[in-house]
Amino acid sequence: MATVYRRGTTWWVRFQAGGVTTRRSAKTTRKAEAQAYLQRLLDEAASKARGDMPRHRFGEAVERYFVETSIKPKTRHCYGSSSRALQPSFGPLYLDEIDRRVIADFVGARKRTGVTDATIRRDLAFLSALCGMAMRWGWLETNPVASFSKRGLKESRPRTRFLKPEEFERLWAASSPEMRPALVLAVETGLRKDELFGLTISDVDLPRRELHLARTKTDSPRRVPLSDRAMETIKALLNAPGRPRSPYLICNPSGERYGDMKKGFANACRRAKIADLRWHDLRHTFASWFVQQDGDMYRLSRILGHASLQMTARYGHLRTSDLHAEIEKVARKRAQDRLITAPAEASPPPDQEASRRL
Structure with a gap:
């Protein structure tokens, strides 16, 4: 027998076709929509039974x-x-x-x-x-x-806007006290906005200096190492006087998580006279600083939680130290090859050598 029924607030459908009972969520809170969905499934099942291709x-x-x-x-x-x-x-x-x-x-x-x-x-x-x-x-x-x-x-073209260190410090100084910890953790960890504001205290492993992320954009859990500045910021958040009881690391005075800090961020950018900056650019800032300090691209990809190295490669142009080293290595080898292949200076005949001694 075909019917619709409710589980919690969501309507489901149940019907039998070809001796097989099928149950599916109608993914709606409205009974009428669930009934229409059931009828469509019944019509499809009947068409298949007749051999029709509707x-x-x-x-x-x-x-x-x-x-x-x-x-x-x-x-x-x-x-x-x-x-x-x-x-x-x-x-x-x-x-x-x-x-x-x-x-x-x-x-x-x-x-x-x-x-x-x-x-x-x-x-x-x-x-x-x-x-x-x-x-x-x-x-x-x-x-x-x-x-x-x-x-x-x-x-x-992928956006790679990032801040110089002095720009970030200017932005930090122009921000509200509530926003400053989030700014620091953004550029010290490279977390996505949802990952950052969704951090819970249980995600923080202070002894191992790591964040354990179970809820990520790619649905792949990962661990993010913490710098000294990130550690100091997290400890300050946890030990802040009057901190409300909350599972979230970054929370408002009521203990609720922030959806985002869009308005405050825009105001801070305006006060710091920093144009064309989005919150996600703080993640680019972390990656850019990492690469400029000769950080390994594969390790960066793991920290950021990229699905492939190709996504991380956008930051490759920011590092040139390894290119300079490679050019020097090639130049030295070329110089050595020239010495090896250069013709040796001809020795003077014996009589000329004797006349020189006289």
């Missing part, structure tokens, strides 16, 4: 995608913007009508509106994710985005 429109796929996929809030927000941008071109179409020509027309239309190539690439990334999921559902046989060439769309 066609599904783009909008239907978008609706199901956001119901069934688990994506991070920031990604969901970006994909939501892309789905709205795609709707005028793809909304009336069945999924099997989307091909390279339709995609090319969409790209051309977006370019004419003046949006950047990076934005168009994000739109296509969502379309590709949607089509890939549709293939898993059995709604589509191939992903049309995979065969579309993006060579005409420039990739955005």
